[in-house]
Amino acid sequence: MGKPLVPLNIGIVGCGNIIAAYLETFPKLDAVRLVAVADLDRARAEAVAAEHPGVRALSVDELMADADVQLVLNLTIPAAHAPVALQALAAGKHVYGEKPLAANSEQAAAVLEAAAETGLTVGCAPDTVLGTGTQTARRAIDDGLIGTPISATATMVTPGHERWHPHPDFYYVPGGGPLLDMGPYYVSALVTLLGPVASVIGAASHTRASRTIGSGPRAGESIPVTTDTHVTGVLVHESGALSTLVMSFDAVATQSANIEVHGETGSLIVPDPNHFAGDVKLRSLGSSDWETLPVSAGYVGASRGIGLQDFALTGSDAEPRAGAHLAFHALDVMESILKSAHTGQAVEISSTCERPAAVPLTELVIRA
Known part of the structure; x- marks a missing residue:
């Protein structure tokens, strides 16, 4: 420091x-x-x-x-x-x-x-990853509560920001979309939990050519959609762990946890990485119940x-x-997912970063 x-x-x-x-x-x-x-x-x-x-x-x-x-x-x-x-x-x-x-x-x-x-x-x-939610999950992983991490899932589903944002145009042009808008929270959290990413495989779709603004002075106005609005990807971390990412502005809702991390001896439910706090839940091998872990790391009340x-x-x-090299790596990962989606080929990630200090x-x- x-x-x-x-x-x-x-x-x-x-x-x-x-x-x-x-x-x-x-x-x-x-x-x-x-x-x-x-x-x-x-x-x-x-x-x-x-x-x-x-x-x-x-x-x-x-x-x-x-x-x-x-x-x-x-x-x-x-x-x-x-x-x-x-x-x-x-x-x-x-x-x-x-x-x-x-x-x-x-x-x-x-x-x-x-x-x-x-x-x-x-x-x-x-900087949401600095709160007690992601950091308590990270502490659980570092303390070996799930054994060696094997995989993770990260899911964000919403029918689209035009329903509430009065000027949503930038969400639906290249540089926007669910991955580049919400993906930084999820990818940054995955790197914080599991370390940097070595390669990705992606797929994406673009289901609607326009969206209708639902609120504010432009309510009822139609805006064009020129970017992918549903993106999936598999992230191969340098550690060997595999993360599956789903980012959507097309689907209605999900009951999936925002992030789950699975290891040899346990699984974690990690709170929404768009928020700073939330319950971290652990289910250990052989247990029939999830237990809520006590807050053990992160900025309290962040x-x-x-x-x-x-x-x-x-x-x-x-x-x-919350540094530039982590942010650059997250952007590189997201762009590579989109590149993979459009080429049908796995993409090696050219950047890396240090896993941020707990x-x-x-x-x-x-x-x-």
Whole structure:
């Protein structure tokens, strides 16, 4: 672990829907401090600043040039993730972004290269894997409660985000779809639990040419669908474990656990990786019942943005747990699943990453 960056002064670029979750979390974090916000729509930044004393509304260029900002929290749309990250790194700022790291792995590689050249650090959501749900499951695996891991399943089924999102267009174009939207949570969790992935086999379908927006000012409007909306894949981990992934915007519902991990002597039910907490259940070989394991690891009471606290405490000269190399590997895995689906061939994963360090059971210190 490097020298902590405490307090870490943060400037946010992008004041859209997701910012609310971060703003709710910041008061819980004693290692970070929000100092500025920016948006292409200046009025949105000013509205956020007006509700948070001490936070200044700036233009994007002003925020990048502001000496008080140490880290840029990049909450822009996926297409802007890489350009904003590169601008921040060029300005001498650390970066933490929403998932995915970039719209594609080529852009993501440019971000990693720029970070290496500048000596700055890049982190990336999802940080849900740092909560007590995934981390307690990881602790169970590391403690040998299921023996040698053999396989896992990861399932996300929803009839589509257009039913609730007022502007869902970006979910249904290349770079969107269920895999690139929700897959980062599941792939990051699988890598946290079982380690990096060596190869994948994928299949995908695209069942509807259009979707109808179900809420907001555009309700009833039809939007085109130009990307795969149901994706399956088999991930071969470097450890030899096999994970089966199902990501769908087409199906209605499922009773499958979000993630299950199976070993020689037991099976685990792992909570939804889109959330920070939840019950981890174990069924041991020879038992007829599932038992709920006590919370044993992870940030207690965590919410969106805990990755920034972990970033600050890890320091600038070490990889944070929600780090860019994990995010790059997850993006590489997802793109490779889609490539396999379209070519009918297994794809070797060119990247790898360290399995992130486990999070000990950690109570958050609420800032006064």
